Amino acid sequence: MDLLNTPAALRSQCRQWRAQGKSIALVPTMGFLHDGHMSLIDHARGRADRLVVSVFVNPTQFGPNEDLDRYPRDLPRDLALAQAHGADAVFAPEPGAMYQPDHSTWVEVPELAKGLCGASRPIHFRGVCTVVLKLLNLVQPDVAVFGQKDWQQLAILRRMARDLDLDAELVGMPIFREADGLAMSSRNVYLTAEERAKVPAIRQGLLLVRQTLAAGEKDAARLGEIFCEHLAANLPESRPDYVSFVDPESISPVAHISEATLLAVAVCIGKVRLIDNILLEV
CATH class of the missing domain: 3.30.1300.10 (Pantoate-beta-alanine ligase, C-terminal domain)
Incomplete structure (x- = not known):
């Protein structure tokens, strides 16, 4: 399994796979992986020849008073889990590798982001759409897999993919729960x-x-x-x-x-x- 830290390295690796005729699956995550993530990775593993898992706590989807600094992180554990579940590459960039100091381009689906989480987190889905579009652009996957716990997020990303004529299939997987019913997070x-x-x-x-x-x-x-x-x-x-x-x-x-x-x-x-x-x- 390869650990890739820059967009250029990710793009280069995926281009090589595509040149070899390999299909590619992508599972975007913010890391601190749990069994819910593993269910996404396992599904994606069965959908393509090569599997990329991204581990990136995306700063642009956090508001000023949210938990960016204390969001749980454990990259060594994430790498071990991703490898054990068949990932061919993990993309784990630093924020500076994904956003230039003068970054000024954003992707939004405002109509679908007005309610639910968008009402109390007004910049959240702008950050989600932008980073996911960047990942889809870098990987050019045949399929990208997301969890349905963030249902609004998946609906927004599917609308973005439809409106921008993106080629990847966006798959939603059922919520993975603890034995007592709590949605894993x-x-x-x-x-x-x-x-x-x-x-x-x-x-x-x-x-x-x-x-x-x-x-x-x-x-x-x-x-x-x-x-x-x-x-x-x-x-x-x-x-x-x-x-x-x-x-x-x-x-x-x-x-x-x-x-x-x-x-x-x-x-x-x-x-x-x-x-x-x-x-x-x-």
């Missing part, structure tokens, strides 16, 4: 032991909404109240950032559940902001 390490014991209530609340919908309640506002009531009873120290029912592709709000609808939530507890979602089928 690198930020879960921020949770205290007491918080960690209670946060499965988020997933339980999503399932409660699904059950209530199946019983006949289709008003999104009432279903949102039910989720918040559940959270208040079972995770009272938490604060919902948003509880939103949206169209899975356009991320536009849904008031009455009459077809497949995404329930996406962000919940703040202690120093952590956790996101999760569930696709509601009628």
